[in-house]
Amino acid sequence: IQLQFLMEAVFLSLIGGLLGVVLGITLSAIVCPLLNIAFQVSFGAVALGVCFSTLVGILFGWAPARNASLLNPIDALRSQ
Secondary structure: OHHHHHHHHHHHHHHHHHHHHHHHHHHHHHHHHHOOOOOOOOHHHHHHHHHHHHHHHHHHHHHHHHHHHHOOHHHHHHOO
8 A cells, every 4th residue: 555655646746747847848938038038948957856846746645655554444444
């Protein structure tokens, strides 16, 4: 159960990070010409953003995954 919860948290945070990158690049590509600013993508910053998003998913997904894995499945279902 812990691995399943953790993988779900990593997957969701990775998707969120990639969507954030796409949205950020798209908005920058639209706004930069309007403000007469050169548009340049830093791939290091993009990689850092995606890695940070994934790291946050791992850190904040681990604790609930750990708690869920320690529960007795029967007791967990009864509490619903």
